[in-house]
Amino acid sequence: MKPRPPTLREPRRYLLVRLLPGIPTNEGKVIASAIEEALSSLFGDQVAARVHPAVISVAGDHAIIRCRRGGEQILETALATVFSAGDHAIALRPVSTSGTVRSLKEKIPSPEKAAWDTADAEVLFNGERARIARRTGRSIDLIGKGLTNTELFFVTEEDIEEI
Amino acid sequence: MYAVDAGIRPYPEGDSTLRRMALEARHLGFNAVVVPECTAMECEGITVIPGVIIRETTVRDVIRRVRALPAHPSPFVLVNARDIPFNRAVLGTRGVHALRDIHQAPRASFDHVCARTAAERGVSVNLDLRPLVRGRGALRQRAIQRYADILDLSRKFGFSLTIASGARSVLEQRSIRETCLICGVFGMTQPEVEAALGTIPGLLSPSGPVRVVP
Numbered sequence: 001m002k003p004r005p006p007t008l009r010e011p012r013r014y015l016l017v018r019l020l021p022g023i024p025t026n027e028g029k030v031i032a033s034a035i036e037e038a039l040s041s042l043f044g045d046q047v048a049a050r051v052h053p054a055v056i057s058v059a060g061d062h063a064i065i066r067c068r069r070g071g072e073q074i075l076e077t078a079l080a081t082v083f084s085a086g087d088h089a090i091a092l093r094p095v096s097t098s099g100t101v102r103s104l105k106e107k108i109p110s111p112e113k114a115a116w117d118t119a120d121a122e123v124l125f126n127g128e129r130a131r132i133a134r135r136t137g138r139s140i141d142l143i144g145k146g147l148t149n150t151e152l153f154f155v156t157e158e159d160i161e162e163i
Numbered sequence: 164m165y166a167v168d169a170g171i172r173p174y175p176e177g178d179s180t181l182r183r184m185a186l187e188a189r190h191l192g193f194n195a196v197v198v199p200e201c202t203a204m205e206c207e208g209i210t211v212i213p214g215v216i217i218r219e220t221t222v223r224d225v226i227r228r229v230r231a232l233p234a235h236p237s238p239f240v241l242v243n244a245r246d247i248p249f250n251r252a253v254l255g256t257r258g259v260h261a262l263r264d265i266h267q268a269p270r271a272s273f274d275h276v277c278a279r280t281a282a283e284r285g286v287s288v289n290l291d292l293r294p295l296v297r298g299r300g301a302l303r304q305r306a307i308q309r310y311a312d313i314l315d316l317s318r319k320f321g322f323s324l325t326i327a328s329g330a331r332s333v334l335e336q337r338s339i340r341e342t343c344l345i346c347g348v349f350g351m352t353q354p355e356v357e358a359a360l361g362t363i364p365g366l367l368s369p370s371g372p373v374r375v376v377p
Contacts, residue, residue: 080341091334154179
């Protein structure tokens with residue numbers, strides 16, 4: 001299909017959001033449905049249709065979300081009420097808004113700059129064993145060694161003991 | 164701008180340690196946090212203000228709890244809202260800083276008399292963001308209605324408001340900008356949100372008449 005000429009396309013804005021936690025549970029479809037649910041439950045289907053959000057890309061712990069121009073603030077408000085995607089607790093922190101995807105991609109820190117690693121070491125947290133899922137600077141995300149192995153803890157270097 | 168989150172719940176209530184939540188609070192633009200059952204300290208550049216939540220159901224028990232608290236350093240004392248007589252009595256109790264859980268109190272439990280008493284006594288009403296973020300349907304609608312009503316009374320009678328994220332995890336903490344957007348849902352403007360975030364230091368050390376010490 002021939003694309004519309006630029007003058008006939010609907011004006012759009014793009015939001016760069018940081019995904020927390022950065023453990024790979026963040027798939028585009030799951031995030032998109034969480035955003036749609038948050039938007040329609042807070043503002044109703046009519047406003048959700050007007051804002052027309054869509055997840056353009058998910059790269060590492062950042063995602064780019066598209067909306068109609070004028071709906072950025074509504075979308076940001078809805079993003080602040082997203083607390084889970086699928087079975088996982090998440091938070092979406094808006095970083096920047098732009099009229100082009102390219103300028104937002106320039107703002108995504110490269111993996112070297114982000115300085116995080118997924119060291120798979122075991123540590124002691126509160127006397128119990130836990131696995132380090134992610135380390136960003138002094139912040140550490142732990143996965144508890146319980147029955148389900150899915151319990152997340154958010155700690156710092158000072159809160160854990162090396163084994 | 165000095166911003167205080169009037170209520171976070173770190174580990175073991177939540178999944179994030181106090182140090183990690185303080186780190187996140189600093190990243191999100193806050194200067195201080197209120198933590199129930201905690202000691203006053205500086206943590207990751209954030210001032211940790213100890214808080215006490217009083218859940219007693221009778222005014223007599225509330226007064227007994229308040230009297231048992233240390234005077235220095237004074238913790239931030241919050242009392243769960245209940246029916247009108249209880250709220251009126253609590254708002255007139257010395258040592259109480261804020262009325263909380265107003266969205267769970269019976270309908271019309273905070274009227275113009277409560278508003279006037281709160282303004283005269285320097286007691287604030289705490290607005291918890293948790294029902295707005297995590298609530299859905301009737302629960303959130305009720306919180307929005309109640310907070311809008313409180314905001315109208317605050318504008319008219321001049322009592323202060325405080326805002327708490329009620330976060331039990333770093334994932335539930337919200338930045339100042341996000342707080343403004345969420346509070347905008349019930350009609351609170353950005354200057355009002357900023358004023359509410361800076362209320363607590365004034366409540367803990369209220370200005371009074373000059374006292375001459377011989």
